[in-house]
Amino acid sequence: MAALLEVNHLTKQFGKDSKALTDVSFSVQEGEFVSIIGPSGAGKSTLLRCINRMIDASGGEIRFQDHHVMDLKKKELKQVRTKIGMIFQHYNLVNRLSVIENTLHGKLGTKSTWAGVLGLYSNEEKKQAIQILNVLGLNEMIYKRADQLSGGQKQRVGIARALIQNPRMLLCDEPIASLDPNSAKVIMDHLKKVSTTMGITVVVNLHQVDVAIKYSDRIIGINKGQVVYNGSAKALTSEDIQRIYGSEAEDLIFDIGGIHAG
Amino acid sequence: MQADIFAKKKRNTLAFLLLLGALTILAMIITEYNVLKGFTSIPKAIQWGMANFYPTAESLEKLPVILDKLQETLLVSIAATTAAAVFALLFSIFGSNTTRVNAFFGAITRGIATVFRNIDVAAWALILLFSFGQSALTGYFALFFGSFGFLTRAFTETIDEVSGGSVEALKATGAGYFSIIFQSVIPSSIPQLISWILFMIETNIRSATLIGLLTGSGIGFTFNLYYKSLAYDTASLVVVVIIAAILLIEYASNYVRKVIL
Amino acid sequence: MEVKEQLSNVTAPSVHLLGKRIPAKPLNKAAIVTRLTLFILAALTVYAFYSFDYKELDFMDALLGTFANLKTIFLEPHLKHFSFGHALYQVMVTLGLAFLTTLFGAIIAVLFGLMAAENLSSRRVSIVIKSMVAFIRAVPTVLWVLIFAVAAGLGSTAAVIGMTFHSIGYLIKAYSESFEELDRGVIEALQASGANWWQIVFQAVIPSSITYMISWTFLRFEINFAVAVAMGAAAGAGGIGFDMFMASSFYLDMREIGAITYFILAVAVILEIFAAKIKRKLKTV
Numbered sequence: 103m104a105a106l107l108e109v110n111h112l113t114k115q116f117g118k119d120s121k122a123l124t125d126v127s128f129s130v131q132e133g134e135f136v137s138i139i140g141p142s143g144a145g146k147s148t149l150l151r152c153i154n155r156m157i158d159a160s161g162g163e164i165r166f167q168d169h170h171v172m173d174l175k176k177k178e179l180k181q182v183r184t185k186i187g188m189i190f191q192h193y194n195l196v197n198r199l200s201v202i203e204n205t206l207h208g209k210l211g212t213k214s215t216w217a218g219v220l221g222l223y224s225n226e227e228k229k230q231a232i233q234i235l236n237v238l239g240l241n242e243m244i245y246k247r248a249d250q251l252s253g254g255q256k257q258r259v260g261i262a263r264a265l266i267q268n269p270r271m272l273l274c275d276e277p278i279a280s281l282d283p284n285s286a287k288v289i290m291d292h293l294k295k296v297s298t299t300m301g302i303t304v305v306v307n308l309h310q311v312d313v314a315i316k317y318s319d320r321i322i323g324i325n326k327g328q329v330v331y332n333g334s335a336k337a338l339t340s341e342d343i344q345r346i347y348g349s350e351a352e353d354l355i356f357d358i359g360g361i362h363a364g
Numbered sequence: 365m366q367a368d369i370f371a372k373k374k375r376n377t378l379a380f381l382l383l384l385g386a387l388t389i390l391a392m393i394i395t396e397y398n399v400l401k402g403f404t405s406i407p408k409a410i411q412w413g414m415a416n417f418y419p420t421a422e423s424l425e426k427l428p429v430i431l432d433k434l435q436e437t438l439l440v441s442i443a444a445t446t447a448a449a450v451f452a453l454l455f456s457i458f459g460s461n462t463t464r465v466n467a468f469f470g471a472i473t474r475g476i477a478t479v480f481r482n483i484d485v486a487a488w489a490l491i492l493l494f495s496f497g498q499s500a501l502t503g504y505f506a507l508f509f510g511s512f513g514f515l516t517r518a519f520t521e522t523i524d525e526v527s528g529g530s531v532e533a534l535k536a537t538g539a540g541y542f543s544i545i546f547q548s549v550i551p552s553s554i555p556q557l558i559s560w561i562l563f564m565i566e567t568n569i570r571s572a573t574l575i576g577l578l579t580g581s582g583i584g585f586t587f588n589l590y591y592k593s594l595a596y597d598t599a600s601l602v603v604v605v606i607i608a609a610i611l612l613i614e615y616a617s618n619y620v621r622k623v624i625l
Numbered sequence: 626m627e628v629k630e631q632l633s634n635v636t637a638p639s640v641h642l643l644g645k646r647i648p649a650k651p652l653n654k655a656a657i658v659t660r661l662t663l664f665i666l667a668a669l670t671v672y673a674f675y676s677f678d679y680k681e682l683d684f685m686d687a688l689l690g691t692f693a694n695l696k697t698i699f700l701e702p703h704l705k706h707f708s709f710g711h712a713l714y715q716v717m718v719t720l721g722l723a724f725l726t727t728l729f730g731a732i733i734a735v736l737f738g739l740m741a742a743e744n745l746s747s748r749r750v751s752i753v754i755k756s757m758v759a760f761i762r763a764v765p766t767v768l769w770v771l772i773f774a775v776a777a778g779l780g781s782t783a784a785v786i787g788m789t790f791h792s793i794g795y796l797i798k799a800y801s802e803s804f805e806e807l808d809r810g811v812i813e814a815l816q817a818s819g820a821n822w823w824q825i826v827f828q829a830v831i832p833s834s835i836t837y838m839i840s841w842t843f844l845r846f847e848i849n850f851a852v853a854v855a856m857g858a859a860a861g862a863g864g865i866g867f868d869m870f871m872a873s874s875f876y877l878d879m880r881e882i883g884a885i886t887y888f889i890l891a892v893a894v895i896l897e898i899f900a901a902k903i904k905r906k907l908k909t910v
Contacts, residue, residue, distance in 0.1 A: 154817055183819035194814035196829045198836075200369065207828055211819020218824030223370070245369055260814075267818055388728060391721035394714075395781045395863065402786055405777035409786075412776050436676075443673035446666050482893035486855035486866065487886055490873035491698060495691040500677050501684075505691075555655075558662055570765040577767060577859045578870075584767070591771060603768055610763040623658045 105129040105165075106271060106303050107153065112162035114148055114327075122148045123327040126162070130271075135297045135304045137314035137335070140324035141347050146307040149324065150273050153305075154186045155179060167270070184211035187264025187302075191276035193256040195263075197249035201240060204248050204259050205231040208266035227266075234262045238292060254285025261292055271303040272296065279309065290317050311343060419601035426598050430586055430605055437582035438609065440500055441568035444507035449561050451512050452477075453550075456519035462531050463523060463549055465541075474520070481513025489575045498580040506575050507568050518560045519553075526553040555624040562617035569610055694879055702883030706876055707868060716888055718781075719857060719864030723849035725785045730792025730849075731842050737793070738800030739826060744809055754797065761794040766852055770860040784862030788852055792845055799841035803834040840903045847896045854889055865889060 107130040114123040122145045130136050138146050151157040153164060155171060164171040169182050187208070195204045209227055210218045217223075223231075235244055238258045243251060248259060257277060264272055274293065278286035294317050297304045308314045314321055315335045323331030323338075323346035331342045392399065455473045457463050464470035483491075488506035496502040530548045539547070550557075576584020583606060590599040704712060740746045741754040770787030777783040807830055815825045831838075857866020858873075865888060872881040 156813060156817060180819040180821070183817060186817070188814065188817035190810055190814060192808070192810050194808065194810035196811055196833055199828075199832050202369070203828075207815055207820070208818050210815060210821075210824045210828060213824070215821060215823050218820060219827040221370075221373075221828060228370075263814070263818065273817075384728070387724060391724045395718050395721040395725065395785070397721075397725055397785055398782045401777050401782045405773055405782065405786055409773050409776035413772070417772070439669065439673035439676060442666060443670040446670040478894065478897070479890065482890050482897065483886060484851040484854050484889070484893075486851075486858050487869060487889060490858060490869055491695070491882055491886065492691065493873055494694050494877075494879060495687050501687070504677070554659060558659060561666070562662075573765040574767040574855055574859055587768065587771075596775075603764060603772075606765065606768070607760070607763040611759065614759070614763070620658055620662050624655045624662075 106132045106134075106167065107305075108163075108165040109153070110163040110165075112149070112152060112164065113160050114145070114152060114157065115160045121327055123152070123159070126324075126327070126329055128322055128329060128332055130303055130305060133297065133301045133303055135294065135306075135317060135319045136322060137306050137308050137318040137320075138322045138324060139308050139311060139314050139346060142309065144324045145327040146324055147275055148327075150275050150305065150307055153273060154183050154188065156188075180211055184267055185270045187267050187269035187272045189257070189260050189264055189272060189274040189277050191279045193253075193260045195248040195256055195259055198247060200245050200247055201235065201251070201259050201262075202228070202231050202244050205235060205262040205266055208263040211267065231262070231266055234265050235259075238262055252285070253281050254288055257281065257285070257289050258292065261289070261296070265296065265300075265302075269302060271305065274304065274306040276307050276309065278313070286313070293317070311338075416596045417600045417603075418597065419604060420597040423595070423598040423601045426590075426601065427605075430583070430598075430602055433583045433586045434605055434609055436500060437503075437572045437576060437584070438569060440504050440582060441507060441572045442565055444504050445511050445515075445561060445564045445568055448508050448511035449515055449557070449564070452515035452519050453557070455512075455516045456523055457545060457549065459516065460520045460523040462527055463545060473516075477513050477516035477520075479513070480509050481517055483509070483513075485510035485571045486574060486578060489578045493579055500581050502579040503572055503575045503581055506579075507571060510571070511564050511568060515560060515564055519557060522553050522556045522560065523549060526556065558624060559617075559621050562620060566610065566613055566617065569606075569613065573606060697879045698883035698886065700883075701880050702887055703880045704884045705878060705881055706872065712865065712868065712885065712888055715863075715865040715868055716892055719853045719866060720850060720892070722781060722785060722788070722853040722856070722862060722864055723846055726788040726792050726849045726853070727842060727846040729785070729789045730796050730845065731838075733789070734793050734796030734800055735838075737797045738804060739830070741797055741801035742804035742830075744805055744807065744812060745822075745826070745830065751801075754801075758794045758797050761790050764790070766791045767856065767859050770856055770862070774860065779861040781863050784853070784856045784860060787860070788849065788856060788862075791852070792849060795845055795848075796841065799845075800834070800838055803837040803841070804830055806837075807833050840900075843903055844900055847893075847900050850893065850896060 109129065110127050112123055112126040113121065115121050126145075126149060138149065140146050148157060152159040153166070153171070155174075159172060162172075166182060166186070169178070171179075171182060174182060196207070203221070206221075206223050206227060209223060213222075232241075232244060235241060238261060240255065240258055240262070243255060243259075248256060251259065260277075261272075272293070277293070278289050281289065290313060293304055293306065296302050306314075306318070315338060318335045320333065321331065321335050321338055322329060323342065325346050325348060330345050331338070391397070455477055458465060459470050459473040459477065461470065464473075485506045488509045489502060492502045492505050496505065527549045530552055531544055534544045534548050572582055573584040573587070576582035576586075577588050578584075583602065587599055587602040587606075590596070590602065707715075737754055741751050741758070743751045766788055769790045770784050773787045774780075774783040777786065811829050811833075812825055815829055820828070853862060853864060854866040854869070856862035857864040857868075858870035859866075861867070865885060869882060869885045869889075872878050872885060
C-alpha cells in the first residue's frame with residue numbers, strides 16, 4: 103500500500119532556541135488509525151498543525167498524496183486542506199449558528215468567495231449534511247444552536263463538519279480531552295467507525311494511553327519533540343511508556359496489563 | 365423544514381436591508397442630504413486642507429493666547445467633572461439597587477439623573493446663556509449638569525456591579541449603613557469611579573470646545589474667531605493644540621487606569 | 626478554648642509588630658496613584674474656581690436668576706415662533722441626521738473594524754488603524770463639521786460627513802473588540818477546512834458578533850441624536866437644534882426653549898428606553 107502521508111525530518115523552531123520538533127519522521131498508510139501520544143508540551147499539537155500548515159514548519163518535508171505540502175502556494179494549499187478534515191479539543195464551532203450551518207462550514211473551502219460569504223449551499227450539500235448528522239446521531243439537533251449542545255454533541259458536530267469535506271484524512275487534536283468518559287467513548291467509537299467503514303485515515307493526538315492502545319492500529323510516541331516510539335499498539339510495553347512519558351509515566355502504567363488483556 | 369431555516373434567514377436579511385434602504389432614502393429626503401456633494405466633499409476637503417489648513421510661522425505668534433484659552437477650557441472641564449462627580453456619587457448611592465435607602469428615593473434619584481443626562485450639554489449651554497451670559501460659568505454649569513447626569517448613571521451601574529456581595533457580607537456582620545458605604549462600597553468601586561471620571565474629563569474637553577463656540581468663551585470661541593475671519597492657518601493651530609491636549613490627557617488617564625484597575 | 630488557642634497561635638509570629646502602628650491598607654502603587662489622581666483633580670478644581678474670569682458677575686444673583694429662569698423654562702413652556710408640527714418635523718430632521726451618520730459610520734467601521742481586530746488582521750495594520758481612531762477622536766466633532774463645511778458649504782451634508790468621523794472612531798473600537806472576542810480556534814477550524822478570509826468573516830465572525838454590533842450601533846445612534854442637536858445649534862446642521870439656537874440667541878424666548886427642550890428630552894428618553902431594552906435582550910441571549 104502506498105503511504106498517504108509521509109513526514110520526513112520535520113523540524114519546527116519557535117523563536118531562537120526553543121525547538122518544538124526535532125527530526126520527526128513517520129508515514130501513515132491509507133485507512134490507518136494512528137494515535138500520537140506524549141506528555142503535554144511534547145509537540146503533539148505542533149506536529150498535527152504542521153501537517154496541514156496551520157503552522158509553518160522550519161525544515162523537512164511533508165508529503166500528502168502527491169503534494170509536497172510545504173511548497174504549496176496559497177490556492178493549492180487550500181485545495182489540499184479541503185481533503186484533510188480537522189477536529190479540535192474545544193470543538194471550535196460558531197456558537198450562534200445552527201448545527202447544520204456549522205456542518206456546512208466544511209464546504210466553504212470548495213466554494214467561491216461570494217457563495218461562501220452569502221452562505222449559499224446547494225440542496226445536495228444540505229442533504230449530505232443531514233445524512234452525516236443522522237449517522238452521528240444528531241438528527242434531533244439539526245436546527246438547534248451550537249451553544250445549546252453538550253460537549254459530546256458539539257464534538258460530533260465538529261466531526262460532521264470535517265466529514266462533509268469528503269476528506270481523505272482526519273487530524274484530531276485532543277478530541278476527547280474536554281469530555282467526560284462516556285462522551286469520550288462515543289466520540290472515539292465514531293472516529294473508529296469513520297476509519298473502518300469509510301476508509302478515511304485518522305491521525306489522533308491523545309494523552310490517554312489506554313484509549314490510544316484500545317483504538318489505534320499504530321502508536322507514535324513523542325517526547326520533547328522527538329519520535330521515541332513508532333509501532334503497533336499491541337507491541338507497546340511499559341518500558342516504551344516510560345520512555346515516552348519520562349517521570350510522568352508512574353501514573354499511567356498502573357493497568358497496562360489490564361488493557362492488553364481486555 | 366430543511367429549506368425553511370435557510371429561506372427564513374434570507375427573507376429576514378432581505379427585509380432588514382429593504383427597511384434600512386427605505387429609512388435611508390427617507391432620511392436623505394427630510395434632511396436634504398446631498399449624496400453627490402457628500403462624496404465629493406471628502407476629496408475637496410482634503411485638497412483644501414492641504415492648501416490652507418496648516419499652521420504658519422505667523423500663526424505661531426498667536427500661540428500664547430491660544431494656550432491661555434486652552435488652559436481655561438481644561439480647567440473648566442476638570443472643575444465641572446469633579447464637582448459633578450461628587451454630586452453623582454451621592455445620587456448614585458441613593459439610586460443604586462444595592463445601597464439605596466428605599467425604593468421610592470431610588471426611583472426619584474434615578475429619575476432626576478435621567479432628565480439631566482438626556483438634555484445635551486449644548487442644550488444646557490443655550491438654557492444657561494440667559495443667566496450667566498458669555499462667561500466661563502455658562503460652560504461650567506452646562507458641563508456640570510451634563511456630567512452629573514452621565515456620571516450618576518455610570519456610577520450607579522458600577523456600584524450595582526461591584527458591591528452586591530460585599531454589601532451583603534458586611535450587613536451580615538451587623539455593620540451600619542454608613543460604615544458599609546465607606547468601608548465596602550466606595551473602596552471596592554473607587555478604581556472604576558476614577559476611570560469614569562477620567563473618561564468624563566476627556567469627553568468634557570471635547571464638549572467644552574462646542575460649548576465655547578455657542579457661548580463665546582474658551583478655546584471653542586478662539587477657534588470660531590479665526591475660522592469666521594478666514595484665518596485658517598491660526599484656526600488649524602487651535603485644532604492642533606486641542607488634539608495635543610486631548611491625546612496627552614488620554615495618555616495620562618490610560619496610565620492611571622492601567623495602574624489602578 | 627481550642628479555637629482561642631489557635632487564634633493566638635496565628636497571631637504569635639506578628640508580635641514584633643506590636644507597638645508599631647499596623648496599617649490596615651497596604652500602600653502599593655495602585656493606592657498611591659489613586660490618591661494622587663484624586664488629589665490632583667481636587668487641586669485643579671480649586672485652582673479653576675480661583676482663576677475663572679467671572680466678568681463681574683454676581684454669582685449669587687446669577688444663581689438665583691438661573692433658578693427663576695429654569696422655572697420659567699420648564700414650567701411655562703410655549704411655542705411662539707414655530708408651530709407644533711414644525712417642531713415635530715425638525716425633530717424628524719435631527720433624527721434623520723443621526724440615522725445617516727450612524728449608517729455611514731457603521732458601514733465604514735465594519736470594514737476598518739475587521740482590519741483593526743488583531744485576530745483577523747496583522748498586528749501592524751491593527752496598530753495603524755487604532756492610532757488613526759485615536760486621532761479622529763481627538764478632534765471635537767464640531768471642528769470636523771466646520772472643516773467640512775468649508776468644502777461642502779454649511780448645512781446637512783457637511784454635518785453628516787463631519788459627524789460620521791466620530792461615529793466611525795467609536796464603532797471601529799466597539800466592533801473590533803467584539804470581533805476579537807471570537808475564539809481563535811473557530812477561525813483556525815475554518816481555515817483548516819480551506820475557507821478564505823471573507824468566508825470566515827461572513828460565516829463565523831459576523832454571525833458571532835452581530836447582536837453586539839447591533840446594540841453598539843444603536844447606542845451610537847442614541848449619542849448621534851444628541852450630537853445632531855448640538856450640531857444644529859453650533860454648525861448649521863438644521864433640525865431642532867437650530868430652532869433651539871434661534872430661540873436662545875435670536876428670539877431670546879426662554880419659554881420656547883423650554884418647549885423645545887421637552888421635545889428633545891422626550892425623544893432622548895424614548896431612545897434610551899429602547900437602548901436599555903436591547904441591552905437587556907443581549908444579556909439573556
